[in-house]
Amino acid sequence: MDGKVKKGFLWGTASAAYQCEGGWNEGGKGESNWDQFCHGPKNVKGYTGDVAADFYHRYKEDIRLLKEGGHNTLRFSISWTRILPDQSGKVNPEGVAFYKDVLKECRENGITPNVTLLHYDIPAWLEDLGGYANPIFSDEFAKYCKVVFEQFGNEIPLYVTINESTHNAYCSYLTGNYPPNIHNVQTLVQVCYNLVVANAKAIREFRKLNLTSQVGIVHTTNTVQILKDTPEYRIAQRRGDLFKNKWVTDPAILGKFPEDLFPLLEESGIDLSFVKPEDLDIIAHNTIDFLGQNCYTRALVKPYESGETNYYPNNVGAGQKTIEGYTVKGWFQTDVDPNTPKNAWSREIYPKTVYDMLMGIKKDYGDIPVYITENGHALYEEPDENGEVNDDERIEFLKSYLEWLIKAQNEGCNVKGYYAWSTTDCYSWINGYQKRYGLIYIDYDHDLKRIPKKSYYWYRDFIKEHTED
Numbered sequence: 001m002d003g004k005v006k007k008g009f010l011w012g013t014a015s016a017a018y019q020c021e022g023g024w025n026e027g028g029k030g031e032s033n034w035d036q037f038c039h040g041p042k043n044v045k046g047y048t049g050d051v052a053a054d055f056y057h058r059y060k061e062d063i064r065l066l067k068e069g070g071h072n073t074l075r076f077s078i079s080w081t082r083i084l085p086d087q088s089g090k091v092n093p094e095g096v097a098f099y100k101d102v103l104k105e106c107r108e109n110g111i112t113p114n115v116t117l118l119h120y121d122i123p124a125w126l127e128d129l130g131g132y133a134n135p136i137f138s139d140e141f142a143k144y145c146k147v148v149f150e151q152f153g154n155e156i157p158l159y160v161t162i163n164e165s166t167h168n169a170y171c172s173y174l175t176g177n178y179p180p181n182i183h184n185v186q187t188l189v190q191v192c193y194n195l196v197v198a199n200a201k202a203i204r205e206f207r208k209l210n211l212t213s214q215v216g217i218v219h220t221t222n223t224v225q226i227l228k229d230t231p232e233y234r235i236a237q238r239r240g241d242l243f244k245n246k247w248v249t250d251p252a253i254l255g256k257f258p259e260d261l262f263p264l265l266e267e268s269g270i271d272l273s274f275v276k277p278e279d280l281d282i283i284a285h286n287t288i289d290f291l292g293q294n295c296y297t298r299a300l301v302k303p304y305e306s307g308e309t310n311y312y313p314n315n316v317g318a319g320q321k322t323i324e325g326y327t328v329k330g331w332f333q334t335d336v337d338p339n340t341p342k343n344a345w346s347r348e349i350y351p352k353t354v355y356d357m358l359m360g361i362k363k364d365y366g367d368i369p370v371y372i373t374e375n376g377h378a379l380y381e382e383p384d385e386n387g388e389v390n391d392d393e394r395i396e397f398l399k400s401y402l403e404w405l406i407k408a409q410n411e412g413c414n415v416k417g418y419y420a421w422s423t424t425d426c427y428s429w430i431n432g433y434q435k436r437y438g439l440i441y442i443d444y445d446h447d448l449k450r451i452p453k454k455s456y457y458w459y460r461d462f463i464k465e466h467t468e469d
């Protein structure tokens, strides 16, 4: 496959505060739920983001590397507790100054910042009050967003309210591998709802300021596919799509929940008394300007057979042979295609999913601008005897996904940017540091030295060769 993307396309990489910043208690930062969890007894593996890739102290070096790598954008997130360290709501000037410096560095290096306000790390005090499950969550989140919009205004051209609300909710309230480590389907549904409301309330604050910036949400659309075309499989596919995607993207883009969602939830025994008409009104009037899509793989589903509702991630790596997946009682469960390759964390490698996803968005939502806000390949890796990291497998992965992306843009999809996950190696939630995604290697044993991998140079050349003049 050949082809180029249109001029002005954003090419970059992505990261998140807890995973790359470090400096967990520096500069007046308050404690987050991830600090609390990683320092507590439930963190059985013992890894923390206390230092991570030390972006907090080395952002200048990292941003310079991005420029040299031909990037024109960077996606990163703001740590809520760096801006508002405690419940008083008092702004931390050192936290604001840190992000102002990062933004300045981006500007001076021709890097457009794409900034996420919530990438999994909420204040520990809020977590102690029930976190996402507490109905006050959406108001607290909107208050924090208002501060960020006021402090940074048009310095940030692309704001993302929330990263992967449902994935976060499934891990936190279904699998229980993320804090607060709960398994409760009723609470899960309420959390997903609260996050939809939180997104809309944040957008309401954004609109009040009449900024020239744009605001979006980042979702991970696993395009839901089936291996058999029967009525039962098609029902499972629709239910999978509701569960995986539509209860985030429909309200964010169309301003309303899918019509079949609430009846199906009630049929499954969920008490929906937390749904409030005033929330639905806020959702209806506060929709996004663009959609961020994290794209790793598709979701293959089949009709429900047995088992309780759960999500089975693979935080073990090569030692775990079962495929990551879902069971949603009465709705659907994960299917497996034995013929496709899987990575060491049992995730299916299926490059065409980016094309299918972009085509699906075009069909369901028309021309809404889309950014692929994450796409990447996890590997166990270390430098060879020459000190080089030859990640040919990652290059193959990125190349194949990008070819499908270019094809989708050439066929009329409004995709405007692409971010490889991740900028440097960083903390992988629960997995720790052996699971690497970066285009830049971090030598954790030698002062966090940065070593651009082969994929970093490959990406630089790919950008040059595949962008229209």
Ligand code: BGP
Residues within 6 Å of the ligand: 016, 019, 163, 164, 167, 220, 294, 374, 378, 421, 427, 428, 429, 431, 435
């Ligand atoms: C996405 C998250 C990222 C990142 C990535 C890889 O879901 O938005 O923060 O972690 O997945 O996930 P993992 O590190 O679990 O492999």
